[in-house]
Amino acid sequence: MKRNLIFLAMSLASFPALAKDGRAIVDFFSNPYQWGFLIAMLFLSLALYVVNKALNTIREISAPKAIEDPSVAAVEAATEEKPRSFMQILTDAKPIEKEADILLDHDYDGIHELDNSLPPWWLYGFYLSIVFAFIYMIRFHIMGGPSSEDEFNTAMAEGQAEVDAYLASAKDLIDENSVFLLTDAGRIASGKKIFDEKCVSCHLADGGGLVGPNLTDDYWLHGDGIKEVFSTIKYGVPSKGMIAWRVELNPGAMQEVASYVLSLRGTTPANPKSPEGILIEPAKEVQTPDTTESVDSTNISETATIQE
Numbered sequence: 001m002k003r004n005l006i007f008l009a010m011s012l013a014s015f016p017a018l019a020k021d022g023r024a025i026v027d028f029f030s031n032p033y034q035w036g037f038l039i040a041m042l043f044l045s046l047a048l049y050v051v052n053k054a055l056n057t058i059r060e061i062s063a064p065k066a067i068e069d070p071s072v073a074a075v076e077a078a079t080e081e082k083p084r085s086f087m088q089i090l091t092d093a094k095p096i097e098k099e100a101d102i103l104l105d106h107d108y109d110g111i112h113e114l115d116n117s118l119p120p121w122w123l124y125g126f127y128l129s130i131v132f133a134f135i136y137m138i139r140f141h142i143m144g145g146p147s148s149e150d151e152f153n154t155a156m157a158e159g160q161a162e163v164d165a166y167l168a169s170a171k172d173l174i175d176e177n178s179v180f181l182l183t184d185a186g187r188i189a190s191g192k193k194i195f196d197e198k199c200v201s202c203h204l205a206d207g208g209g210l211v212g213p214n215l216t217d218d219y220w221l222h223g224d225g226i227k228e229v230f231s232t233i234k235y236g237v238p239s240k241g242m243i244a245w246r247v248e249l250n251p252g253a254m255q256e257v258a259s260y261v262l263s264l265r266g267t268t269p270a271n272p273k274s275p276e277g278i279l280i281e282p283a284k285e286v287q288t289p290d291t292t293e294s295v296d297s298t299n300i301s302e303t304a305t306i307q308e
Ligand code: HEC
Pocket: 194, 195, 198, 199, 200, 201, 202, 203, 211, 212, 213, 215, 219, 220, 221, 222, 223, 229, 232, 233, 237, 240, 241, 242, 243, 245, 257, 258, 261, 276, 277
């Protein structure tokens, strides 16, 4: 018994180790599989206990009895009166001394059969399974509880919701290598909002340029591709007065404002600043998320400045 308790205690002690990435023990028990595991553990302990007990009984029976010891009879007498042990309650088995009472008169080549009553632990488990089956049938076949297919669909929908939530936050995982030109009107509008708030003081509301260069013409200091414009906005040109916006704007916002800046190209501002940078012909092909590289901009150097 002591050994069983130690085994059970050790199994229980190992539980927190099984809980993934240090989550709370409460979390752990919300999982039906963990409950199954716990129950299996208890059953195993019980089975060990039963086996242990049986082994002890066999050992007792097979041990040679010291007949000359007068106390043996006294011990046996005491055994008669002993209250039923836990094992006896569990199995309702006749003690070996009384087996003759339930011996059937069949004789199979010398093998005899005992008419033991069904072990209560098994019998009540069986009744319980009948009750369970009954409730299960009513719940799932009459009252229309969710079928396996429904449960599958629910789980899939939950999974999809998680993916959507992740993708919604993924817009902030963009950097200058993965950025692409947005075409979604809503997000370009968000870009305009950011531009009106943060950029007009230097670039003017129509992008015509003031302290900063004209953003509507074909002359660029730092390249006209979405990746280049995104980089310029992200890292700025601190020595020239262009702020590094990454401290203030998250990547999604920088992608929006960069896309808005590029949408200004080719518009006619009221008061255009004279061109700075080098002439880059606008890309003919429509940009898609995969082909973010636009016109050949390899010959752009940061210092190239053409004033007209
Ligand atoms: C404090 C003034 C200032 C503000 C505010 C400012 N910029 Fe600039 N910006 C500049 C200057 C100056 C340059 C030119 C840098 C250089 O000479 O290299 C520049 C350059 C740029 C360029 C590169 C243009 C090219 O020819 O390559 C882009 C794109 C740009 N700014 C976008 C923005 C956006 C978007 C915002 C708002 C989020 C913004 N800027 C806010 C001053 C500013």
